[in-house]
Amino acid sequence: DVQLVESGGGLVKPGGSLRLSCAASGFIITNAWMSWVRQAPGKGLEWVGRIKRKKDGGTTDYAAPVKGRFTISMDESRNTLYLQMRSLRIEDTAVYFCAIDGSSGFYEAWFGPWGQGTLVTVSS
Amino acid sequence: DIVMTQSPDSLPVSLGERATINCKSSQTILHSSKRKNCLAWYQQKPGQPPKLLIYWVSTRESGVADRFSGSGSGTDFTLTISSLQAEDVAVYYCQQYYSTPPTFGQGTKLEIK
Numbered sequence: 001d002v003q004l005v006e007s008g009g010g011l012v013k014p015g016g017s018l019r020l021s022c023a024a025s026g027f028i029i030t031n032a033w034m035s036w037v038r039q040a041p042g043k044g045l046e047w048v049g050r051i052k053r054k055k056d057g058g059t060t061d062y063a064a065p066v067k068g069r070f071t072i073s074m075d076e077s078r079n080t081l082y083l084q085m086r087s088l089r090i091e092d093t094a095v096y097f098c099a100i101d102g103s104s105g106f107y108e109a110w111f112g113p114w115g116q117g118t119l120v121t122v123s124s
Numbered sequence: 125d126i127v128m129t130q131s132p133d134s135l136p137v138s139l140g141e142r143a144t145i146n147c148k149s150s151q152t153i154l155h156s157s158k159r160k161n162c163l164a165w166y167q168q169k170p171g172q173p174p175k176l177l178i179y180w181v182s183t184r185e186s187g188v189a190d191r192f193s194g195s196g197s198g199t200d201f202t203l204t205i206s207s208l209q210a211e212d213v214a215v216y217y218c219q220q221y222y223s224t225p226p227t228f229g230q231g232t233k234l235e236i237k
Contacts, residue, residue: 035226037174045166045174045217045228063225099174102221107223110164112176112185 002026002113004098007120016122022081022098022115030054030076033101035111036083038094046094048083050101050108062077066092088122095119126150126220130229136237143205144233147218154219155222162222165194165203168231169214177216178203210236 008020022034033056036048050060051072060072071084081098095117102109127150139145153162161231163181166174176185178194191206203214213236218229 006191044231045219047226061224099173108224108226109162110176110179110219111166111174111226114173114175117173 002100004100004113004115004117006096006098006115009096009120011121011123012088013124014053014088014090014122016089017084018120020083020085020098020118020120022083024079024081027100028076029074029079029081030058033107034072034074034081035099035101036072036081037097037099037111037114038092039097039117040091040094045093048096051081053089056107085120088120090122093120093122110120125225126153126223126227128218128220128227128229129217130216132232133235134190134235136155136235137205138237139210140207141237142235143208143212143234144225145203145216145218145234147196147203149199149201149220149222153220153222154179157206158214160219161197161201163196163201164219164221165192166168166217166219167212168217194198208234208236 003025005023007038012018035050049072069087071122073082097117099111099114129148131146160180165178168174177188180195192204195202215231215233217231
């Protein structure tokens with residue numbers, strides 16, 4: 001079964017950094033397109049960014065609010081996706097989910113399955 | 125960015141009755157080569173991640189109950205639950221994947237009347 005498990009969330013001060021991990025099992029992560037999606041407390045869903053599968057170049061795209069501050073990467077040996085977050089702002093406070101991006105040969109698409117999420121709180 | 129607008133924000137429905145949630149895109153989301161609209165629906169229960177229900181407007185994800193169906197064209201789309209069950213209480217989101225960034229509707233909270 002495909003499973004995604006996020007970790008690394010916590011409390012960080014404004015301007016600080018944090019790295020989130022998304023450990024994958026049941027599939028090879030570098031064979032998939034992967035996205036991060038966040039959800040501020042009590043709010044809706046916001047796409048953060050994606051990384052293409054290795055075969056498609058492994059390049060990344062980011063949402064405007066995080067571009068230049070967040071970096072998505074993969075470690076094939078650990079079968080893990082990462083989200084490096086820098087210069088964190090109060091408005092980055094959210095639960096961060098990783099998800100498989102697309103399926104059936106179509107990518108930059110729907111999201112599923114999802115991990116259970118990890119909470120990032122940015123506060124002084 | 126494409127704006128997705130759902131209605132209503134909150135929907136009380138009696139058990140066994142039909143529930144209908146609407147989603148409108150600010151522009152066309154028709155994939156030119158596939159001739160399909162790039163629209164997905166998710167269900168999110170409290171404390172859980174979203175769950176993919178439907179993609180390509182009307183294709184049900186494997187394992188999703190057949191009381192869930194999607195329809196629509198142009199810029200107007202609908203998620204229908206034919207006979208509401210207690211376990212369907214959740215927030216439902218639509219999402220377009222026609223262009224980057226992918227964007228979601230604001231969510232519709234479905235509750236029991």
